[in-house]
């Protein structure tokens with residue numbers, strides 16, 4: 324009976340045990356081993372494998388979820404997993420730990436007594452399989468059951484992200500994964516080169532900040548996905564540890580610079596700049612912490628910074644958008660995607676979000692979308708800047724055109740003013756010249772009038788004196804004869820008395836006219852005073868002078884003055900002197916001699932001509 328019971332127990336034991344054991348999958352499917360796992364937390368991390376094996380079942384707790392995720396506690400976690408091969412052949416399986424940032428992962432029970440030791444704080448060549456993630460090979464014979472113990476210790480997210488699959492399924496998934504990762508990093512590198520090229524061409528610093536942002540984000544992803552330890556620094560473990568928060572903080576810092584520049588916050592209100600500067604300081608603090616501080620706070624600090632900056636950038640972008648900055652629309656979308664992706668990634672890391680391909684690669688997908696959106700936004704910004712430049716240029720051309728029109732108008736006006744000024748000056752000059760001419764003519768007339776007698780229009784006595792002096796000098800020089808006739812109307816007082824003064828004036832004019840018309844144009848006739856006239860005869864000798872004087876006397880005697888139908892008879896007494904002057908200043912003297920001859924004519928009975936002769940006048 325006991326033997327039968329023992330046999331039954333032996334037969335049932337695998338079935339009972341298999342109830343808690345994970346059947347190894349077959350085909351392309353992969354299994355998440357979480358629900359079959361139990362864990363024991365070792366806060367001090369002091370327990371060794373023997374201690375853990377000796378733990379009672381009651382010490383173990385079921386993970387009870389598809390992935391084993393314990394957040395950022397810093398404890399060491401032991402996990403226990405029973406697997407069995409329910410198939411009739413051995414396929415070769417892989418337990419893939421999809422979190423390459425686990426500091427240490429030890430596995431017991433994989434391959435006899437060999438202990439699998441790996442993690443990103445262990446040299447890369449310790450790994451059994453040369454892979455960026457932690458790949459634990461499993462080989463179970465048909466019907467075989469095996470218990471695996473995993474020891475997980477990390478300062479980062481204690482998230483196992485384990486999945487179980489056949490070796491073939493793993494190889495297949497790996498090919499697909501590498502293709503996607505290649506596309507992902509290829510896209511990032513293309514964006515980096517594209518934006519760097521634009522920076523080199525345009526010298527717009529926003530493209531440099533964005534390029535640095537993309538470069539840091541690419542490095543961050545390269546580290547997070549395990550490529551960096553595999554390919555870049557397989558043995559630089561300390562650097563590898565700090566490089567993760569460092570690259571995250573760098574990406575954030577460059578993202579802040581990029582946002583600041585691209586949203587033109589230097590032109591925006593002060594609070595925008597305060598917020599940005601505070602975030603920059605925080606980014607530098609996290610950078611310092613990553614380089615010189617403990618890992619876990621630096622890592623959490625970098626995550627908090629990413630979320631804070633993404634939220635701040637999102638809000639600032641929205642405000643700028645509302646403020647009329649149209650280019651902010653696409654940036655807002657980019658930041659929103661980054662926030663969602665970062666939150667999903669961080670929440671997965673803390674275990675609050677369940678493990679899935681989407682949550683595992685949320686940051687990659689979000690980052691790629693965000694980078695693409697930013698690139699589009701930057702490209703549209705180029706168009707915006709070009710459009711603004713075109714408008715500014717058009718405005719400038721318009722302003723220049725208007726300026727030229729104004730200039731032309733101004734020039735025209737200036738020409739008009741200058742023309743009219745010139746015309747006015749010419750007119751004024753002409754008027755002035757005319758006035759001057761008139762003045763000169765008036766002066767000439769005045770001078771002429773000054774030389775004439777007002778009543779008879781004959782030369783006056785003053786002119787006679789001047790001309791007499793010139794004539795004497797001329798005659799003396801040329802040895803030509805000169806004659807002076809002094810004429811006086813006889814009994815003119817009686818004329819005045821009888822006919823009146825006006826009649827007397829008319830008689831004076833009549834006599835002047837009669838005498839003038841008998842003289843040559845070169846002779847000069849002047850009114851000497853009252854009813855006396857003097858004639859100055861150039862180149863005339865005594866005979867010629869006596870002859871002319873006689874003609875004058877006779878002419879006046881025969882031609883009375885007719886005044887108001889009255890005939891007024893007039894007679895003329897003439898005294899003369901002629902000869903070649905021996906002294907150029909003989910004028911006044913000769914005048915006196917002619918006057919003396921006139922006196923003699925008057926005394927001799929009037930109406931006669933008497934010539935001055937020295938002998939006859941007792942002057943010899």
Ligand SMILES: Nc1nc2c(ncn2[C@@H]2O[C@H](COP(=O)(O)OP(=O)(O)OP(=O)(O)O)[C@@H](O)[C@H]2O)c(=O)[nH]1
Nearest residue numbers: 812813814815816817819823824825827828853854
């Ligand atoms: N109407 C007029 N009379 C004048 C002018 N000048 C002088 N007489 C006059 O001429 C007269 C000159 O008179 P007298 O000197 O006595 O000479 P006379 O009467 O001509 O006598 P004799 O010369 O001796 O023949 C005066 O009555 C003057 O008033 C003048 O401009 N107009």
